[in-house]
Amino acid sequence: MRSLLLLPLLLTAGTLAASPLPLESDLEVSYTGPLSFRRGGVNRRDIDEFQTQIRFVLTPVAPLGNWRLGAEWERFSFGNTSGAAVPNSVQALNLVLGFDARIGDSVLLRFEVQPGLYGTSLRGDLDRSLSVPVALGGTYLVNDDLQLIAGLSFDPLRNYPVLPVAGIRWKFAPNWALNAVPPAPRIEYQFSRFFTLHVGANLQGRSVRVDRHFGDDRGDRRLNGAALSYSVVRAGAGFDWKVSDAVKFDFEAGAAVYRQFDFHRVGVRRTADAPAPYVSLSVSGSF
Secondary structure (H helix, E strand, C coil): HHHCCCCCCCCCCCCCCCCCCEEEEEEEEEEEEEEEEEECCCCEEEEEEEEHHHHECCCEEEECCCEEEEEEEEEEEEEECCCCCCEEEEEEEEEEEEEEECCCCEEEEEEEEEEEEHHHECCHHHHHEEECCEEEEEEEEEECCEEEEEEEEEEECCCEEEEEEEEEEEECCCCCEEEEEECEEEEEEEECCCEEEEEEEEEEEEEECCCCCCHHHHHHHHHHHCCEEEEEEEEEEEEEEECCCCCEEEEEEEEEEEEEEEEEECEEEEEECCCCCEEEEEEECCC
């Protein structure tokens, strides 16, 4: 499941934008309560998490589709990490450069690259934090009620740099839909045009490179400048509220059932022992 966490691919079955210079914007904040991590069956540390993500993407119309031109910032902040093989934060500051294309009436394609800084600090070791994740995917519109999604993602800092992804969106009843598309597979019940309940999973995380002295500060020199994949799997329920055709709120609460810090190139991993509660609120707009 961790292979889907960083996929920068949010394909939908909607039509391509018709406005000459439309804008997509997203703001998400979440808090996950303290999770206990065990080292060698002895030491325990309760580490909580605060996550923030901001994303702005212009999607101007092109002859064959829409360009995607924007920027994104995401930060996972952790508490009570002193002396642990866990950073104080995992951050990404990157551009969003891509293209959406429609082929006929049934196929939507997306190509996107996200060059930027992926590290534990955006103030130092900038040359070592540079990375360029890439995603390629497509949606096949079987009909108004069924869409199939498939693609590939590439991230040079990840344990498995190239990974496939697949999903399906199926409206199997008048008010019910199976939206099994990473990173948020869920079952949805639509009360009205403006209000939808959902239950499912939420997959998050980042692959970054830690600071060059990270291991010296923690008594393990293998971790100096090492690649780190941080992964979170949440299970919960919530609702979407469309304030208007342009603005939508999404609230969710549940439990973080899996959380891991994986220095995969040196074989060092820290995995949470038990679930912890979380809450998440996001607002998105299309103008």
